[in-house]
Amino acid sequence: MPRQLITQQKIAEHVQRLGELYPPISLDSVDRTIKRPDLVVSKYGHVLDYLARVELEVDRNILELLVLLPDVVDTNRMFYADVWQPQEIQHGLILDRLQQDLGRKPAEPHLEVSFKIKILGALANLKPIQEVAKLLYFLTGASTERQAVLAYNQINTGLKELGEDAISETIITPIKQQEPGHFAFYQMSATKMVQHNELKPWQLFLTRVLREKSYNLVGTNAMDKYKADMGGVVVDLGLDDDLAGYAREVGRVEQRLLWAHRQGMDFPPYILKALRESVELYLERGGLNAPEPATA
Numbered sequence: 697m698p699r700q701l702i703t704q705q706k707i708a709e710h711v712q713r714l715g716e717l718y719p720p721i722s723l724d725s726v727d728r729t730i731k732r733p734d735l736v737v738s739k740y741g742h743v744l745d746y747l748a749r750v751e752l753e754v755d756r757n758i759l760e761l762l763v764l765l766p767d768v769v770d771t772n773r774m775f776y777a778d779v780w781q782p783q784e785i786q787h788g789l790i791l792d793r794l795q796q797d798l799g800r801k802p803a804e805p806h807l808e809v810s811f812k813i814k815i816l817g818a819l820a821n822l823k824p825i826q827e828v829a830k831l832l833y834f835l836t837g838a839s840t841e842r843q844a845v846l847a848y849n850q851i852n853t854g855l856k857e858l859g860e861d862a863i864s865e866t867i868i869t870p871i872k873q874q875e876p877g878h879f880a881f882y883q884m885s886a887t888k889m890v891q892h893n894e895l896k897p898w899q900l901f902l903t904r905v906l907r908e909k910s911y912n913l914v915g916t917n918a919m920d921k922y923k924a925d926m927g928g929v930v931v932d933l934g935l936d937d938d939l940a941g942y943a944r945e946v947g948r949v950e951q952r953l954l955w956a957h958r959q960g961m962d963f964p965p966y967i968l969k970a971l972r973e974s975v976e977l978y979l980e981r982g983g984l985n986a987p988e989p990a991t992a
């Protein structure tokens with residue numbers, strides 16, 4: 697089925713609509729009633745910790761974006777400055793307060809830009825590399841936002857089953873409504889670059905190589921301790937029953953844009969590999985009951 701042609705105009709309209717439809721969620725709008733905190737903690741405590749931390753890392757994502765895309769255009773700036781950051785930071789603050797209401801430790805977001813990103817950023821001063829960095833950035837955004845959508849859907853179903861209506865209706869549902877718009881922004885932006893042949897074949901080739909080498913699941917920051925935590929999220933949400941199906945969901949955009957020429961491959965194998973690695977690290981650590989390692 698031929699896909700709609702994505703233009704800069706369409707992306708700009710999408711961003712404007714998101715800003716109008718979804719103002720950042722205020723902390724005051726939350727009903728903090730929790731019926732059975734112990735049960736919520738045992739089922740979703742770890743997942744909520746993980747999500748709160750990742751949402752609060754939005755400020756590092758902004759720094760990364762500025763490092764990677766020094767020549768960022770107006771629509772992108774409007775998206776991250778007026779829509780995305782203000783929404784995500786509220787997700788983080790609201791989830792962080794929820795986890796503290798549940799008696800958990802406050803989140804400790806990892807706010808340092810990695811050395812790898814700085815290197816890529818230095819290279820991105822060269823225009824052709826910046827285009828590669830930009831496509832990688834959009835693909836990362838699409839993949840991580842998709843993971844957020846799936847996680848919030850799972851948690852919401854679980855919390856409703858537990859009868860935790862206040863958390864479901866005043867926290868998870870409003871957050872969950874904002875994530876698909878973020879996903880759509882990244883998906884449209886990446887699609888536009890490929891549809892308009894903004895990258896030459898060698899640049900696309902380099903994008904594939906770098907993507908394969910540097911793929912990370914949401915919030916893992918290429919660090920083993922976070923990968924193990926993510927393994928715990930995958931297990932707690934019951935996604936480990938069908939890791940391949942989950943990889944297919946999460947990798948749909950890049951499968952279409954980068955790997956459509958590969959016969960017999962229906963999702964990028966590095967995604968499944970990352971999922972398996974996370975679950976293995978989680979199990980090796982002894983699940984969630986093992987003490988946290990003393991050093992970070």
Ligand SMILES: [Fe+2]
Pocket residue numbers: 751783784787844871875
């Ligand atoms: Fe979010």
Ligand SMILES: [Fe+2]
Pocket residue numbers: 784841844874875878
């Ligand atoms: Fe998001």
